Amino acid sequence: MALIVQKYGGSSVADAESIKRVAKRIVDTRRAGHDVVVAVSAMGDTTDEMLDLAHEVAPIPAPRELDMLLSSGERISMALLAMAIHSMGFEARSFTGSQAGMITDSHHGKARIVDVTPVRLREALDEGAIVIVAGFQGFNRDTRDITTLGRGGSDTTAVALAAALNADVCEIYSDVDGIYTADPRVIPRARKLEQVSSEEMLELAANGAKVLYIRAVEYARRHGVLIHARSTFSSAEGTYVLGAGMKNPRATEGEAMEEPIVAGVATDLSQAKITVAGVPDVPGKAAEIFKIVSKAGANVDMIVQNVSAASTGRTDISFTLPKADAPTTLKALAAEQSEVGFESLLHDDQIGKLSVVGAGMRTHSGVSEILFEALSAGGINIEMISTSEIRISVVLRGDDLAEAARTVHSAYGLDSEIEAVVHAGTGR
């Protein structure tokens, strides 16, 4: 008998039928003899509908009140889920973030978890109940106000509960049945991974993979929580995300577990590139520029600075950032043009980023050669390059991204025999 934490996203509980399906799944886990704690998101589009309403009554909704509003979404879904389980003859109890002891700081809309005190959950488990917890929300002890955790909040709730309750596994359910070597919508021959290391998962998530939220994976790595990413719509095994020293519980004893060099190829079309052209090549200019960018609130990803042309004493600095951040950032830079002394600003929102991630890169050479050769053979031009210890990313034309990803995926020997079946949708 194990203690299993399960997380179901909004699309898994979008209507009464879905809720009943999820309830059955939870009951099946209970029937198998396990204790079950569930973190659940708001139903389908509830959160977006509430946001629309909020903006109808107030142009800039007060953050405390917005959290009060949004947090009611999970209360609806969790109460319905508990009822559905109850009517199947199993004891189930729902708990809000504050009832579950999800203590956060006071940053409304993006609160960080500072402590988890699941006293009531333990009591309920001891009494044999299935525990349902509202995802995405917490409670600040000082202000005694309700907070929400922001994007990926429900994943983080699940992982934090798993850590606090010392659960055997944290199952993250979505409409995708695991972590793939690439986005199956881009590369139909992407292969489902049986396991992936948490550091690889972090790089994949940071570079475009959308199955798990970085924040939840980070929390799991720091607290030693085993994540199992799997599908609401199938009983097949998904992908285990392994932290340091963890073992895939499904791996056969004595099986040769040679680490593959590359875990996956991530693609990302959500970024734009800004080039600050003709920057005087004197010390401190880059610092000046990125101080302006940071003040504008932009989340910069890759940065490349060209070698200065000796004839002009000027250089170009390019960086990538989320498309949505580009307009504000361009405005902020333009306002300081004479101060900084650059010549012009170029904005390019037609880029794509391709990243190859693999813990094996640390010990294997030649990984980048395969990438560059494959792209060269495909006639695809590279505009920017950036690397980390276990990742190589390149920026290409957005139109080239899918073709580039297929070529590279093949070159690393990742293609599966069969094409993946793809569902659409995301939770929160």
Added chain:
Amino acid sequence: MALIVQKYGGSSVADAESIKRVAKRIVDTRRAGHDVVVAVSAMGDTTDEMLDLAHEVAPIPAPRELDMLLSSGERISMALLAMAIHSMGFEARSFTGSQAGMITDSHHGKARIVDVTPVRLREALDEGAIVIVAGFQGFNRDTRDITTLGRGGSDTTAVALAAALNADVCEIYSDVDGIYTADPRVIPRARKLEQVSSEEMLELAANGAKVLYIRAVEYARRHGVLIHARSTFSSAEGTYVLGAGMKNPRATEGEAMEEPIVAGVATDLSQAKITVAGVPDVPGKAAEIFKIVSKAGANVDMIVQNVSAASTGRTDISFTLPKADAPTTLKALAAEQSEVGFESLLHDDQIGKLSVVGAGMRTHSGVSEILFEALSAGGINIEMISTSEIRISVVLRGDDLAEAARTVHSAYGLDSEIEAVVHAGTGR
């Protein structure tokens, strides 16, 4: 400067526009220099929609979970209302039932208030904020679970807050602009009362008047809260409900406040009549019958027993009860027919009840004569009669009720010069 508690029902906050209108009304009260505490219901049909969802996922929803579900309705409306006020430049803070210190017993779905500890509300008021509280909900200290107060819960929330905070007045807003001498939909010449005593109000509410809930009026009377029933859609004065020793704050000093004999005529088409015919006229039979009725969960209103026919030694016992309770009650009685020894059961769901209510009845004679003469002149047959110290009720054919009410209303001199304007809808 006064402390004013305001209650807005579901139809007053049905959509973004309505919420903004209510926000403006609250802000106007604040601008007039008053402290304001607001109890708010769930938006429009939210509660019914949630109930539908609950019944889709569970035939008999678990009561604890149903309360968790339904209580989220007020959290949505109160957060939106607080945002709307906030965006008008006024500080507003919303509080759930538990945050507001609304302590109840543990009867889910119909919890009773056992204590109100509005510590956080006082703090917020002291800091100059407008306070918004979720109506209809509370919190049980022992189980630490969320509860709901049942029908009329938001009115009760408002009155309980007014009592605990020692407010100057509790304004109950609805789509009706006060208490009328009769239902204006039945009697267009009904007159709005400037004031009504709480005992009259209780009799009116118990006998079909729907503007205020009995429970809230009772709470107000017991705790000395002045209620002002008025319209969300007009700034006109409504009706003050006066407890013992209270004075209408709008009454002119020295004005001759002769108490009218009759405050109003209430009509009620929601009841059915059951007659247990041929009951052996021996001691204890009535007790036997009403034990069965009470066990079936029926809420009996009027009871009439005919004089026994000497020839048969048998009598008929008739009683009225809510239409919805009739089928179960008939079944329960039929099951015990041989035990009790009655001859037959008659069920009549085409009755109407007319009640004349007035504290002046205590000191004036002739009140019942006016009623009986008016009905007789109108050729309307009386089937049952029941009286209290300040009320006379008669049961008639349902089809005769409206005509009877108009006749009686006229006979007591209650008709106004002009016809009332009527809105439709109810809150919770």
